[in-house]
Amino acid sequence: MGLIRTVGGTVGSWLARTRLARFLLRRFGTRALSLLxxxxLVPLRxxxxxxxxxxxxxxxxxxxxKLPVPFGVNLWLVTGYTESKQVLADTASFSNDYRHLGALVGAEEVSPGGLGFADPPDHTRLRKLLTPEFTMRRLARLAPRIDEIVTGCLDRMAAADGPVDLVEHFALPIPSLTICELLGVPYTDREDFQRLAVARFDLFGGAGASLGAISESLTYLRGVVEQQRKxxxxGLLGMIIRxxxxxxxxxxxxxxxxxILTGGFETTASMLALGALxxxxxxxxxxxxxxDDAAIGPFVEELLRYLxxxxxxxPRFARHDLEVAGVRIGAGDLVVCSLSAADRDPVLGADIDRFDPVRPPTQHMAFGYGAHRCIGAELARMELRAAYPALVRRFPGLRLAVPEQSLEYRQTSIVYGVERIPVHPG
Structure with a gap:
């Protein structure tokens, strides 16, 4: 049981204090957020x-x-760059095991699996299986296909009558098609992929909706894996099986x-949309x-940091009592690192709140840090480096079709994004 074995009765007491949280989430659903x-919610605004x-x-x-969370939960927010690196790098002191988060929301039986919610040694074993598939040498085989995907999206934009939505016609299909190509799953299911990926990240859907999206996605993907076994x-699934x-x-x-689907789709789609903005x-x-081809790499890195x-x-759960920046965190406490705050920390450079397309690349944490750093970082970079120059070269007169102040952004979402970006391509 991982963390529960490690801290014993401390976590048992902590889990007991979550009963009120479970009741509120089940009883009030989305409205439970209004009780906070x-x-x-500041880290998500x-x-x-x-x-x-x-x-x-x-x-x-x-x-x-310490955040003033009700329900008897001890929740710590880490906003400093150095302090976030300390927490994210320390797998000996912090657990990512999803079962503890599931217990918090009353859904112990639901687990998305994967790397983000796994601890060593399971995390180490699973990441070792995936790492060879995400080397630049292996990913290079996707580069021509990514270029084709981007070109196809731009062709459809050019053929459209009137304004087009950059989110729908550019930001969503590029990572969706790329992930389908990577995994080797049917692209005909892209709409379901998009729906399930978005649902789990937007807290306005409620904890139950998010966990339901995870369950539905896993059910589908288990079927895909069964077919790949035969x-x-x-694709990646077939390679791992072989x-x-x-x-x-x-x-x-x-x-x-x-x-891979949710981490590589929703995040890249948001980057493509906001970067285009x-x-x-x-x-x-x-x-x-x-x-300037040489400017594309630094531009993408600054964009990753800025956005x-x-x-x-x-979220991490403290395995034992410890201190971070002189602050005592107790065993079983929940710790969240604000990556958006850390990447605006002045320790990264001067005038760091400003977007500077020629800023020398920083050691940003847009992909996380430590053992759980996003394994698909290089694939995301490939998509961004291909898509942005293709967009502005194909449509040098690209302009917004609505006032920028009318654009709608997500209000309380772990993955930040914009709903629509209507533009005139020419």
Whole structure:
């Protein structure tokens, strides 16, 4: 039982204190969020593309601070860059095991599997299986297909009558098609992929809706894995089955596929949409990306840092009493790191709240840090580096079809994003 074995009665007492939380989530669903103080939701709030000023004040005042959560839960928010690195790198002191989060929301039986919610040695074993498939050498085989996918999206935009939505026609299909290509699963199911991926990240859907989306996705992917067992294809699932078939069962493999799907789809889609918005509002960036191939890499890295669309890392549970930045955290306490706050920490450079397309690349945490750093980081970079220059070169006159202030952003979502970006391509 991982953490429960480690801290024994301490966690038992902590889990007992979650009964009220379970009742409220089951009884009130989405409305349970209204019972939380606004300060608890600050890490998920933004002012356009920027974290809200209150998050900056929290980081400057106390980079490790206790959030006033009801229900008897001890929840710590880490906002400093150095402090976040400490927490994210320390798997000996912090557990990612999903069962503890499931217990918090009254859904112990539901687990998405995958890497993000696993501890060593399971995490180490599973990541070892995946790592060879995400080397640049293996990913290079996808580069021509990514270019084809981007070109196809731009062709459909060019053929459309009137304004087109960059989210629908550009940001969503590129990672959806790419992930389907990577996994070797039918692209005909892309709409279900999108629906299930979005549902689990938007807290307005309620905990039950998010967990239901996880369950439905895993059910589908278990079916895909069963078919791949019978006839392994050329995608990632087929490769793992051929090379490591006896080392991983169907449930674990479905969990890995689900983690790749949701981690590689929703996050990249949000980056593509919000990055395109930067290009629309900043002619300097658009010109650099359009005219200078050498500028694309630094532009993407600065965009990853500035936007940090995954606003918080997976929650950690303290395995034992410890200190972070002089703050005592008790065994069983829940700890969340605000990646968006950490990536605006002045330790990363001067004028760090400003987007600078030629800023030298920083050691940002847009992909996390430590053992749980996103394994698909290089694939995401490939998609972004291919998509942005293709967009501005194909449509040099690209412009918003609505006032920018009318754009709707997600209000309380772990993965930040914009709902629609209507544009005139020409």
């Amino acid at each position: 103080p606004e300060s608890v 933004r002012d356009g593309l920027d974290p809200v000023p209150e998050l900056t004040r929290i980081r400057e005042t106390a980079p490790v601070s 006839n392994p294809g050329d 090379e490591h078939g006896d080392e991983i069962d169907d449930l674990e493999l479905a969990g890995l596929a689900d983690g 930067i290009l629309l509002r900043d002619e300097r960036s658009a010109t650099l990306v359009r005219d 940090t669309v995954v606003q918080m890392a997976f």
